[in-house]
Amino acid sequence: MSTAAIPMRQPMRPQLATVGMIASTLVTFGVFLSGFVISEPAPYELFMVGLIGVWSILGLRISRSVAPLLALYLTFNVGGMLSLTVMQDMAGGPMYVAVSLFLALSAVFFAAIIEAKPQRLQLIFRAWVASALITALLGILGYFNAFPGSEAFTLYDRAKGAFQDPNVFGPFLVAPALYLMHGLLAKPLRQAPLNVAGLLVIALGLFLSFSRAAWALFLFSACAMVFVMLLKERTGAFRLKILTLSIAAVGVMALALVVALQVPQIADLFSSRTQLVQDYDGGHLGRFDRHRLGFLMSMEHPLGIGPMVFSTIFPEDEHNIWLKSLTSYGWLGFLSYLALVLWTLWAGFRNMLLNRPWQPYLMIAYIAFVGHTAIGFVIDTDHWRHFYLIVGIIWGCLALEHRHGRRFGAEGRAS
Secondary structure: OOHHHOOOOHHHHHHHHHHHHHHHHHHHHHHHHOOOOOOOOOHHHHHHHHHHHHHHHHOOOOOOOOHHHHHHHHHHHHHHHHHHOOOOOOOOHHHHHHHHHHHHHHHHHHHHHHHHOOOHHHHHHHHHHHHHHHHHHHHHHHHOOOOOOHHHHEEOOEEOOOOOOHHHHHHHOHHHHHHHHHHHHHOOHHHHHHHHHHHHHHHHHHHHOOOHHHHHHHHHHHHHHHHHHHHHOOOHHHHHHHHHHHHHHHHHHHHHHHHHOOOHHHHHHHHHHOOOOOOOOOOOOOHHHHHHHHHHHHOOOOOOOOOOOHHHHOOOOOOOHHHHHHHHHHHHHHHHHHHHHHHHHHHHHHHOOOOOOOHHHHHHHHHHHHHHHHHOOOOOOOOOHHHHHHHHHHHHHHHHHHHHHHHHHHHHHHO
Protein backbone atom coordinates (compact mmCIF):
# COMPACT_ATOMS: atom_id res chain seq x y z
CA MET A 1 0.00 0.00 0.00
CA SER A 2 1.40 3.37 -0.95
CA THR A 3 2.11 5.61 2.02
CA ALA A 4 1.43 8.59 -0.27
CA ALA A 5 -2.26 7.71 -0.17
CA ILE A 6 -2.44 8.44 3.60
CA PRO A 7 -1.34 11.69 5.27
CA MET A 8 1.87 11.10 7.18
CA ARG A 9 0.81 12.66 10.48
CA GLN A 10 2.21 11.52 13.80
CA PRO A 11 -1.12 10.15 15.17
CA MET A 12 -1.57 8.02 12.04
CA ARG A 13 1.62 6.02 12.40
CA PRO A 14 0.20 3.25 14.64
CA GLN A 15 -2.73 2.88 12.25
CA LEU A 16 -0.37 2.73 9.29
CA ALA A 17 1.66 0.02 10.98
CA THR A 18 -1.51 -1.98 11.65
CA VAL A 19 -2.72 -1.57 8.06
CA GLY A 20 0.70 -2.60 6.78
CA MET A 21 0.72 -5.72 8.96
CA ILE A 22 -2.79 -6.70 7.80
CA ALA A 23 -1.80 -6.12 4.17
CA SER A 24 1.29 -8.30 4.48
CA THR A 25 -0.76 -11.03 6.18
CA LEU A 26 -3.25 -11.01 3.31
CA VAL A 27 -0.43 -11.29 0.77
CA THR A 28 1.04 -14.21 2.71
CA PHE A 29 -2.32 -15.98 2.71
CA GLY A 30 -2.73 -15.35 -1.01
CA VAL A 31 0.62 -16.94 -1.78
CA PHE A 32 -0.28 -19.89 0.44
CA LEU A 33 -3.46 -20.47 -1.59
CA SER A 34 -1.42 -20.79 -4.80
CA GLY A 35 -0.68 -24.41 -3.89
CA PHE A 36 -4.32 -25.50 -4.07
CA VAL A 37 -5.69 -25.45 -7.60
CA ILE A 38 -7.84 -28.57 -7.85
CA SER A 39 -10.58 -26.72 -9.71
CA GLU A 40 -10.93 -23.40 -11.53
CA PRO A 41 -11.57 -20.73 -10.58
CA ALA A 42 -9.41 -21.68 -7.63
CA PRO A 43 -9.55 -19.96 -4.21
CA TYR A 44 -6.29 -18.26 -5.23
CA GLU A 45 -7.95 -16.41 -8.11
CA LEU A 46 -10.98 -15.38 -6.07
CA PHE A 47 -8.89 -14.14 -3.17
CA MET A 48 -6.22 -12.38 -5.22
CA VAL A 49 -8.73 -10.62 -7.49
CA GLY A 50 -10.30 -9.07 -4.41
CA LEU A 51 -6.95 -8.26 -2.81
CA ILE A 52 -5.50 -6.64 -5.94
CA GLY A 53 -8.71 -4.69 -6.50
CA VAL A 54 -8.89 -3.31 -2.97
CA TRP A 55 -5.16 -2.55 -2.87
CA SER A 56 -5.41 -0.67 -6.16
CA ILE A 57 -8.25 1.47 -4.82
CA LEU A 58 -6.39 2.25 -1.61
CA GLY A 59 -3.16 3.21 -3.33
CA LEU A 60 -1.12 0.57 -5.14
CA ARG A 61 1.88 2.41 -6.57
CA ILE A 62 3.43 1.35 -9.88
CA SER A 63 6.91 2.88 -10.04
CA ARG A 64 8.97 3.56 -13.14
CA SER A 65 10.93 0.39 -12.43
CA VAL A 66 7.80 -1.79 -12.48
CA ALA A 67 6.02 0.08 -15.28
CA PRO A 68 7.87 -1.79 -18.09
CA LEU A 69 6.60 -5.10 -16.69
CA LEU A 70 3.06 -3.74 -16.75
CA ALA A 71 3.49 -2.42 -20.30
CA LEU A 72 4.90 -5.70 -21.63
CA TYR A 73 2.20 -7.82 -20.02
CA LEU A 74 -0.58 -5.49 -21.20
CA THR A 75 0.78 -5.64 -24.75
CA PHE A 76 0.98 -9.41 -24.46
CA ASN A 77 -2.68 -9.57 -23.48
CA VAL A 78 -3.73 -7.12 -26.18
CA GLY A 79 -2.33 -9.73 -28.55
CA GLY A 80 -4.57 -12.30 -26.86
CA MET A 81 -7.61 -10.07 -27.29
CA LEU A 82 -6.82 -9.58 -30.97
CA SER A 83 -6.57 -13.34 -31.39
CA LEU A 84 -10.19 -13.63 -30.26
CA THR A 85 -11.28 -11.73 -33.36
CA VAL A 86 -10.22 -14.58 -35.67
CA MET A 87 -12.09 -17.28 -33.76
CA GLN A 88 -15.27 -18.63 -35.35
CA ASP A 89 -16.45 -20.06 -32.04
CA MET A 90 -15.10 -18.16 -29.05
CA ALA A 91 -16.28 -20.75 -26.51
CA GLY A 92 -13.89 -20.36 -23.57
CA GLY A 93 -11.56 -17.93 -25.37
CA PRO A 94 -12.63 -14.74 -23.53
CA MET A 95 -12.32 -16.46 -20.16
CA TYR A 96 -8.84 -17.71 -21.09
CA VAL A 97 -7.71 -14.18 -21.95
CA ALA A 98 -9.33 -12.85 -18.76
CA VAL A 99 -7.32 -15.33 -16.67
CA SER A 100 -4.17 -14.34 -18.58
CA LEU A 101 -4.82 -10.68 -17.80
CA PHE A 102 -5.40 -11.45 -14.11
CA LEU A 103 -2.17 -13.45 -13.86
CA ALA A 104 -0.27 -10.66 -15.60
CA LEU A 105 -1.62 -8.13 -13.12
CA SER A 106 -0.71 -10.48 -10.26
CA ALA A 107 2.93 -10.40 -11.36
CA VAL A 108 2.86 -6.59 -11.45
CA PHE A 109 1.12 -6.55 -8.05
CA PHE A 110 3.78 -8.72 -6.41
CA ALA A 111 6.56 -6.59 -7.92
CA ALA A 112 4.96 -3.38 -6.64
CA ILE A 113 4.32 -4.56 -3.07
CA ILE A 114 7.84 -6.01 -2.81
CA GLU A 115 9.31 -2.70 -3.91
CA ALA A 116 7.14 -0.92 -1.34
CA LYS A 117 8.19 -3.26 1.48
CA PRO A 118 11.06 -5.69 0.84
CA GLN A 119 10.36 -7.49 4.14
CA ARG A 120 7.44 -9.13 2.33
CA LEU A 121 9.91 -11.31 0.43
CA GLN A 122 10.50 -13.48 3.48
CA LEU A 123 6.76 -13.79 4.13
CA ILE A 124 6.13 -14.75 0.51
CA PHE A 125 8.72 -17.51 0.51
CA ARG A 126 7.69 -18.87 3.89
CA ALA A 127 4.08 -19.04 2.73
CA TRP A 128 5.24 -20.74 -0.47
CA VAL A 129 7.18 -23.33 1.54
CA ALA A 130 4.18 -24.02 3.79
CA SER A 131 1.92 -24.43 0.78
CA ALA A 132 4.47 -26.69 -0.95
CA LEU A 133 4.83 -28.92 2.13
CA ILE A 134 1.09 -29.44 2.44
CA THR A 135 0.42 -30.06 -1.24
CA ALA A 136 3.48 -32.35 -1.45
CA LEU A 137 2.22 -34.34 1.53
CA LEU A 138 -1.17 -34.67 -0.12
CA GLY A 139 0.51 -35.94 -3.28
CA ILE A 140 2.61 -38.46 -1.34
CA LEU A 141 -0.35 -39.71 0.72
CA GLY A 142 -2.47 -39.91 -2.41
CA TYR A 143 0.17 -41.87 -4.29
CA PHE A 144 0.30 -44.51 -1.56
CA ASN A 145 -3.49 -44.50 -1.03
CA ALA A 146 -3.00 -43.58 2.62
CA PHE A 147 -6.66 -42.82 3.31
CA PRO A 148 -10.04 -43.20 1.60
CA GLY A 149 -10.44 -40.70 -1.23
CA SER A 150 -6.71 -39.96 -1.39
CA GLU A 151 -6.73 -40.91 -5.08
CA ALA A 152 -8.05 -37.38 -5.67
CA PHE A 153 -4.45 -36.22 -5.28
CA THR A 154 -3.10 -38.44 -8.09
CA LEU A 155 -3.56 -38.61 -11.85
CA TYR A 156 -2.51 -41.51 -14.08
CA ASP A 157 -0.70 -43.07 -11.10
CA ARG A 158 1.30 -39.87 -10.63
CA ALA A 159 1.19 -37.57 -7.61
CA LYS A 160 -0.42 -34.21 -8.35
CA GLY A 161 -1.12 -32.91 -4.85
CA ALA A 162 -3.80 -30.24 -4.77
CA PHE A 163 -3.27 -29.46 -8.45
CA GLN A 164 -5.03 -30.54 -11.64
CA ASP A 165 -1.85 -31.73 -13.36
CA PRO A 166 1.36 -33.42 -12.11
CA ASN A 167 3.31 -31.35 -14.65
CA VAL A 168 2.34 -28.16 -12.78
CA PHE A 169 2.51 -29.70 -9.30
CA GLY A 170 6.16 -30.74 -9.72
CA PRO A 171 7.57 -27.38 -10.91
CA PHE A 172 5.57 -25.54 -8.24
CA LEU A 173 7.70 -27.29 -5.61
CA VAL A 174 11.09 -26.23 -7.03
CA ALA A 175 11.36 -22.66 -5.72
CA PRO A 176 10.38 -23.67 -2.14
CA ALA A 177 12.95 -26.46 -2.36
CA LEU A 178 15.59 -23.91 -3.37
CA TYR A 179 14.59 -21.70 -0.42
CA LEU A 180 15.10 -24.62 1.98
CA MET A 181 18.39 -25.49 0.27
CA HIS A 182 19.61 -21.94 0.70
CA GLY A 183 18.71 -22.04 4.39
CA LEU A 184 20.53 -25.34 4.74
CA LEU A 185 23.68 -23.97 3.09
CA ALA A 186 23.73 -20.41 4.40
CA LYS A 187 22.30 -20.63 7.94
CA PRO A 188 23.74 -22.21 11.12
CA LEU A 189 23.73 -26.00 11.21
CA ARG A 190 21.39 -26.05 14.23
CA GLN A 191 18.59 -25.11 11.83
CA ALA A 192 19.52 -27.88 9.40
CA PRO A 193 17.13 -30.62 10.68
CA LEU A 194 14.01 -28.62 9.84
CA ASN A 195 15.34 -27.64 6.43
CA VAL A 196 16.36 -31.21 5.67
CA ALA A 197 12.99 -32.61 6.73
CA GLY A 198 11.10 -30.10 4.63
CA LEU A 199 13.39 -30.63 1.66
CA LEU A 200 12.93 -34.41 1.78
CA VAL A 201 9.13 -34.09 1.81
CA ILE A 202 9.14 -31.69 -1.13
CA ALA A 203 11.71 -33.75 -3.05
CA LEU A 204 9.68 -36.93 -2.58
CA GLY A 205 6.51 -35.20 -3.74
CA LEU A 206 8.34 -33.84 -6.77
CA PHE A 207 9.77 -37.27 -7.56
CA LEU A 208 6.37 -38.96 -7.35
CA SER A 209 4.94 -36.44 -9.81
CA PHE A 210 6.96 -38.36 -12.43
CA SER A 211 7.22 -35.15 -14.42
CA ARG A 212 10.36 -35.20 -16.53
CA ALA A 213 10.25 -31.40 -16.80
CA ALA A 214 10.02 -31.09 -12.99
CA TRP A 215 12.91 -33.52 -12.49
CA ALA A 216 15.10 -31.63 -14.95
CA LEU A 217 14.08 -28.29 -13.44
CA PHE A 218 14.93 -29.43 -9.92
CA LEU A 219 18.29 -30.92 -10.93
CA PHE A 220 19.30 -27.81 -12.87
CA SER A 221 18.11 -25.44 -10.14
CA ALA A 222 19.87 -27.30 -7.33
CA CYS A 223 23.18 -27.38 -9.22
CA ALA A 224 22.82 -23.73 -10.21
CA MET A 225 22.10 -22.76 -6.61
CA VAL A 226 25.28 -24.41 -5.35
CA PHE A 227 27.32 -22.92 -8.20
CA VAL A 228 26.05 -19.37 -7.62
CA MET A 229 26.61 -19.59 -3.87
CA LEU A 230 30.16 -20.77 -4.46
CA LEU A 231 30.71 -17.77 -6.72
CA LYS A 232 29.31 -15.34 -4.18
CA GLU A 233 30.88 -16.72 -0.99
CA ARG A 234 34.61 -16.99 -1.48
CA THR A 235 35.78 -17.99 2.01
CA GLY A 236 37.33 -21.43 2.29
CA ALA A 237 35.24 -22.42 5.32
CA PHE A 238 31.98 -21.55 3.61
CA ARG A 239 32.92 -23.37 0.42
CA LEU A 240 33.89 -26.43 2.46
CA LYS A 241 30.51 -26.30 4.21
CA ILE A 242 28.67 -26.08 0.88
CA LEU A 243 30.72 -28.91 -0.60
CA THR A 244 30.18 -31.16 2.45
CA LEU A 245 26.46 -30.52 2.69
CA SER A 246 26.00 -30.89 -1.06
CA ILE A 247 27.72 -34.28 -1.07
CA ALA A 248 25.65 -35.36 1.94
CA ALA A 249 22.46 -34.19 0.23
CA VAL A 250 23.30 -36.09 -2.95
CA GLY A 251 23.96 -39.19 -0.85
CA VAL A 252 20.65 -38.90 0.99
CA MET A 253 18.75 -38.32 -2.26
CA ALA A 254 20.46 -41.32 -3.89
CA LEU A 255 19.66 -43.52 -0.90
CA ALA A 256 16.04 -42.35 -0.91
CA LEU A 257 15.80 -43.10 -4.64
CA VAL A 258 17.17 -46.60 -4.14
CA VAL A 259 14.65 -47.25 -1.36
CA ALA A 260 11.77 -45.85 -3.44
CA LEU A 261 12.68 -48.01 -6.42
CA GLN A 262 12.19 -51.11 -4.31
CA VAL A 263 8.45 -50.51 -4.75
CA PRO A 264 7.50 -52.21 -8.05
CA GLN A 265 4.89 -49.59 -8.92
CA ILE A 266 7.45 -46.80 -8.56
CA ALA A 267 10.18 -48.73 -10.37
CA ASP A 268 7.99 -49.48 -13.39
CA LEU A 269 6.76 -45.91 -13.80
CA PHE A 270 10.24 -44.53 -13.20
CA SER A 271 11.66 -46.76 -15.93
CA SER A 272 8.97 -45.58 -18.31
CA ARG A 273 9.30 -41.88 -17.50
CA THR A 274 13.09 -41.80 -17.76
CA GLN A 275 12.91 -42.57 -21.47
CA LEU A 276 14.02 -39.38 -23.22
CA VAL A 277 11.40 -39.61 -25.98
CA GLN A 278 7.97 -40.97 -25.11
CA ASP A 279 5.51 -42.42 -27.61
CA TYR A 280 3.57 -39.15 -27.65
CA ASP A 281 6.74 -37.11 -28.31
CA GLY A 282 7.96 -38.62 -31.57
CA GLY A 283 6.22 -39.81 -34.71
CA HIS A 284 3.61 -38.19 -36.90
CA LEU A 285 1.73 -35.42 -35.00
CA GLY A 286 3.74 -36.17 -31.88
CA ARG A 287 4.85 -33.35 -29.60
CA PHE A 288 7.83 -32.31 -31.72
CA ASP A 289 6.03 -32.73 -35.04
CA ARG A 290 3.22 -30.54 -33.70
CA HIS A 291 5.78 -27.91 -32.75
CA ARG A 292 7.12 -27.82 -36.31
CA LEU A 293 3.69 -27.70 -37.92
CA GLY A 294 2.42 -25.18 -35.39
CA PHE A 295 5.26 -22.73 -36.02
CA LEU A 296 4.73 -23.01 -39.79
CA MET A 297 1.01 -22.39 -39.34
CA SER A 298 1.68 -19.36 -37.12
CA MET A 299 3.63 -17.70 -39.91
CA GLU A 300 0.35 -17.49 -41.84
CA HIS A 301 -1.71 -16.18 -38.91
CA PRO A 302 -0.18 -12.96 -37.51
CA LEU A 303 -3.07 -12.53 -35.05
CA GLY A 304 -2.86 -16.14 -33.92
CA ILE A 305 -5.64 -18.69 -34.12
CA GLY A 306 -7.20 -18.07 -30.70
CA PRO A 307 -6.84 -19.65 -27.27
CA MET A 308 -7.43 -23.41 -27.04
CA VAL A 309 -7.98 -23.74 -30.80
CA PHE A 310 -4.72 -25.61 -31.42
CA SER A 311 -6.01 -28.77 -29.72
CA THR A 312 -9.04 -28.80 -32.04
CA ILE A 313 -6.71 -28.99 -35.05
CA PHE A 314 -4.06 -31.31 -33.61
CA PRO A 315 -4.39 -34.24 -31.17
CA GLU A 316 -3.08 -32.25 -28.17
CA ASP A 317 -2.20 -28.76 -26.99
CA GLU A 318 0.97 -26.91 -27.99
CA HIS A 319 3.16 -28.02 -25.06
CA ASN A 320 5.54 -25.18 -25.93
CA ILE A 321 5.22 -21.70 -24.42
CA TRP A 322 6.72 -20.01 -27.48
CA LEU A 323 4.30 -21.74 -29.82
CA LYS A 324 1.51 -21.03 -27.34
CA SER A 325 2.29 -17.31 -27.41
CA LEU A 326 2.10 -17.36 -31.22
CA THR A 327 -1.15 -19.31 -31.48
CA SER A 328 -3.03 -17.67 -28.59
CA TYR A 329 -1.53 -14.15 -28.59
CA GLY A 330 -0.30 -13.67 -32.15
CA TRP A 331 2.93 -12.10 -33.27
CA LEU A 332 2.34 -9.13 -30.96
CA GLY A 333 2.05 -11.41 -27.96
CA PHE A 334 5.04 -13.47 -29.01
CA LEU A 335 7.29 -10.41 -29.38
CA SER A 336 6.08 -9.02 -26.04
CA TYR A 337 6.76 -12.29 -24.27
CA LEU A 338 10.19 -12.60 -25.91
CA ALA A 339 11.07 -9.07 -24.81
CA LEU A 340 9.88 -9.81 -21.26
CA VAL A 341 11.94 -12.99 -21.00
CA LEU A 342 15.11 -11.44 -22.44
CA TRP A 343 14.77 -8.32 -20.27
CA THR A 344 14.23 -10.41 -17.14
CA LEU A 345 17.13 -12.75 -17.93
CA TRP A 346 19.57 -9.89 -18.56
CA ALA A 347 18.54 -7.62 -15.69
CA GLY A 348 18.38 -10.49 -13.23
CA PHE A 349 21.81 -11.75 -14.26
CA ARG A 350 23.36 -8.31 -13.78
CA ASN A 351 22.02 -7.94 -10.23
CA MET A 352 21.97 -11.51 -8.92
CA LEU A 353 25.33 -11.43 -7.11
CA LEU A 354 25.13 -7.93 -5.61
CA ASN A 355 25.39 -7.88 -1.82
CA ARG A 356 21.90 -6.77 -0.88
CA PRO A 357 19.37 -7.90 1.78
CA TRP A 358 17.10 -9.17 -1.02
CA GLN A 359 19.88 -10.99 -2.92
CA PRO A 360 18.97 -14.54 -1.74
CA TYR A 361 15.37 -14.11 -2.86
CA LEU A 362 16.41 -12.69 -6.23
CA MET A 363 18.88 -15.54 -6.70
CA ILE A 364 16.27 -18.22 -5.96
CA ALA A 365 13.63 -16.60 -8.18
CA TYR A 366 16.10 -15.99 -10.99
CA ILE A 367 17.36 -19.58 -11.04
CA ALA A 368 13.77 -20.82 -11.04
CA PHE A 369 12.94 -18.41 -13.86
CA VAL A 370 15.84 -19.62 -16.01
CA GLY A 371 14.76 -23.21 -15.43
CA HIS A 372 11.12 -22.47 -16.26
CA THR A 373 12.21 -20.65 -19.42
CA ALA A 374 14.15 -23.73 -20.48
CA ILE A 375 11.35 -26.23 -19.87
CA GLY A 376 9.00 -23.86 -21.69
CA PHE A 377 10.31 -25.36 -24.93
CA VAL A 378 8.60 -28.66 -24.13
CA ILE A 379 5.73 -27.59 -21.89
CA ASP A 380 3.18 -24.78 -21.73
CA THR A 381 3.77 -22.52 -18.71
CA ASP A 382 1.27 -19.85 -19.76
CA HIS A 383 -1.22 -20.15 -16.90
CA TRP A 384 1.14 -21.40 -14.18
CA ARG A 385 0.33 -19.13 -11.26
CA HIS A 386 3.67 -19.62 -9.56
CA PHE A 387 5.54 -18.56 -12.72
CA TYR A 388 3.92 -15.12 -12.50
CA LEU A 389 4.87 -15.00 -8.82
CA ILE A 390 8.48 -15.72 -9.80
CA VAL A 391 8.41 -12.91 -12.36
CA GLY A 392 6.91 -10.53 -9.79
CA ILE A 393 9.62 -11.39 -7.26
CA ILE A 394 12.40 -10.76 -9.76
CA TRP A 395 11.00 -7.43 -10.93
CA GLY A 396 10.30 -6.38 -7.35
CA CYS A 397 13.95 -7.02 -6.47
CA LEU A 398 15.09 -5.18 -9.61
CA ALA A 399 12.96 -2.21 -8.55
CA LEU A 400 14.57 -2.32 -5.10
CA GLU A 401 18.00 -2.28 -6.71
CA HIS A 402 17.05 0.66 -8.91
CA ARG A 403 15.84 2.59 -5.86
CA HIS A 404 19.00 1.63 -3.96
CA GLY A 405 21.16 2.92 -6.80
CA ARG A 406 19.29 6.22 -7.02
CA ARG A 407 19.50 6.81 -3.27
CA PHE A 408 23.23 6.19 -3.06
CA GLY A 409 23.82 8.15 -6.25
CA ALA A 410 22.00 11.11 -4.77
CA GLU A 411 23.99 10.84 -1.54
CA GLY A 412 27.22 10.70 -3.52
CA ARG A 413 26.35 13.85 -5.46
CA ALA A 414 25.32 15.63 -2.22
CA SER A 415 28.64 14.83 -0.57
